[in-house]
Amino acid sequence: MREMFAQDESRFSKFSVQLNGLLFDYSKNRINVATIDKLVALFDECDVPIWRDKMFSGEKINSTEDRAVQHTALRNLGDKNSALTKKQLAVLLLIEAFVEKVDRSNITDVVNIGIGGSHLGPMLVCDALREISKPNLNVHFVANVDAEEINRVLSKINPVNTLFIVTSKSFTTQETLTNAKTARNWLLKSENLKSEDHFVAVTADVEKARKFGIAEDNIFPMWDEIGGRYSLWSAVGLSIALSLGVDAFKRLLSGAHAMDEHFINAPTDKNIPVLMALLDIWNQHFLAAATHAILPYDVRLAYFPAYLQQLVMESNGKSVDREGNALNVPSSPVVFGDVGTNAQHSFFQLLHQGTHNVSCDFIGVAKAAHDNQEQHDMLLANMIGQTQALMKGQTLQEVGDVDYAEHKVFLGNRISNTIFLNELNPYSLGMLVAMYEHKTFVQGVLLNINSFDQMGVELGKRLANDLLENIKDQSPGADLDSSTNGMIDFYKQNK
Numbered sequence: 001m002r003e004m005f006a007q008d009e010s011r012f013s014k015f016s017v018q019l020n021g022l023l024f025d026y027s028k029n030r031i032n033v034a035t036i037d038k039l040v041a042l043f044d045e046c047d048v049p050i051w052r053d054k055m056f057s058g059e060k061i062n063s064t065e066d067r068a069v070q071h072t073a074l075r076n077l078g079d080k081n082s083a084l085t086k087k088q089l090a091v092l093l094l095i096e097a098f099v100e101k102v103d104r105s106n107i108t109d110v111v112n113i114g115i116g117g118s119h120l121g122p123m124l125v126c127d128a129l130r131e132i133s134k135p136n137l138n139v140h141f142v143a144n145v146d147a148e149e150i151n152r153v154l155s156k157i158n159p160v161n162t163l164f165i166v167t168s169k170s171f172t173t174q175e176t177l178t179n180a181k182t183a184r185n186w187l188l189k190s191e192n193l194k195s196e197d198h199f200v201a202v203t204a205d206v207e208k209a210r211k212f213g214i215a216e217d218n219i220f221p222m223w224d225e226i227g228g229r230y231s232l233w234s235a236v237g238l239s240i241a242l243s244l245g246v247d248a249f250k251r252l253l254s255g256a257h258a259m260d261e262h263f264i265n266a267p268t269d270k271n272i273p274v275l276m277a278l279l280d281i282w283n284q285h286f287l288a289a290a291t292h293a294i295l296p297y298d299v300r301l302a303y304f305p306a307y308l309q310q311l312v313m314e315s316n317g318k319s320v321d322r323e324g325n326a327l328n329v330p331s332s333p334v335v336f337g338d339v340g341t342n343a344q345h346s347f348f349q350l351l352h353q354g355t356h357n358v359s360c361d362f363i364g365v366a367k368a369a370h371d372n373q374e375q376h377d378m379l380l381a382n383m384i385g386q387t388q389a390l391m392k393g394q395t396l397q398e399v400g401d402v403d404y405a406e407h408k409v410f411l412g413n414r415i416s417n418t419i420f421l422n423e424l425n426p427y428s429l430g431m432l433v434a435m436y437e438h439k440t441f442v443q444g445v446l447l448n449i450n451s452f453d454q455m456g457v458e459l460g461k462r463l464a465n466d467l468l469e470n471i472k473d474q475s476p477g478a479d480l481d482s483s484t485n486g487m488i489d490f491y492k493q494n495k
Helices: 002-007 033-045 048-057 083-104 117-128 147-154 174-188 206-212 235-244 246-265 272-286 304-316 348-353 373-392 426-447 455-472 482-494
Strands: 016-019 022-025 109-113 138-142 162-167 199-203 219-221 291-296 334-337 358-365 416-421
Touching (some): 016 246, 022 272, 033 048, 048 246, 109 117, 109 174, 109 235, 117 235, 117 426, 138 147, 147 174, 162 235, 174 199, 174 455, 199 206, 199 235, 235 246, 246 272, 246 426, 291 304, 304 334, 304 426, 348 358, 348 373, 358 373, 373 416
Parallel strands (some): 109 138, 291 334, 358 416
Antiparallel strands (some): 016 022
């Protein structure tokens, strides 16, 4: 890449795209024009445009669950022909009325109880945009079945002033219902408080929510066509609307819709999520970059790496294709990350000098949310400098005649993309999240896998339910292996 930049002063302009205040710079990939031409041909050969049209038209592309995939319809609020968009518009009216009701009430704390997509998406958005949140309302998030998490939240709030949102599509999710029951028991310890006055639900199973004790007027719908990790645009985003306001929630949807339009209409070689997916395939399958780091240089995006871990690995971490045949190529990369500059003092040593080939996405925001411009300049100088250091490296000759010179050599030629936002607001955040959704979808089509089921999470959950009975029972499990029995025995002796 050093040589490529030295030989071509226009490399940045050739290999970057801008859209509505978002810059995608992919010039620090080991590519040339011929590489992109061949990847574009792969895009067409794998029928990605056909699968894209199927998704947007509502065909049942989630074949294993016989479902359509329609999260994009939730943010296309101008589509008068889509049945799901009409449902979404009706739900937005319900959300608006509910938010106004809460704003007029004595509620000071909202606790979102969910897990996976019912947790990571709303938490990401509420944290990223907390500067515009309502000053008199605190939003908390509980996901883990570890009681320590919910106890920490309950210890800080007053039941009289608290609203709980229980989010579970099936209303059977073990972690969510366990935490919801703990919250309900805590609430009912206070005299004159009723759960129906302090609990709302987001679910596809109204009857189960009613049996839990939630008033039907306080149950917001989910739909089969919306997968959990694609659900923040739905009523799952109720906590977002409560915290930031309905107008901000709609701007989030609008930003995502703008990226949808770009994904549908932009030419392949200028289509940001398409390019991201093609480069990921190139880097992983041809350059052995099986690990991908997400590196936001903005603390407001601290939860973005965790959000993308679920989006990418739960979608594309598969070992068989759509027809059930074993994959003979790598599927999802391993995704991890952290905020800069913290990450520079953690795992960047491996990125620069380790033997693993790791591709990176750096994410920066030009306008700071504060008035300390000096520190913001320092932050972004670090981000840009890291991308340059990964690309250029440092030769032995450049190190010079010093002690341990060989230890100070950086091979360089390390892969990175940079995504730059002009500012972080609901619209730009909606664009950013939708961009990665579409990248993940395209990658799945290129691999010929179903990106919209998650059967890999089921076996461990089922075994955990079975083992719970063994843990409660005093006798060892007759059909269990010695390691499992040994751990159960250790737990029983020490709990």
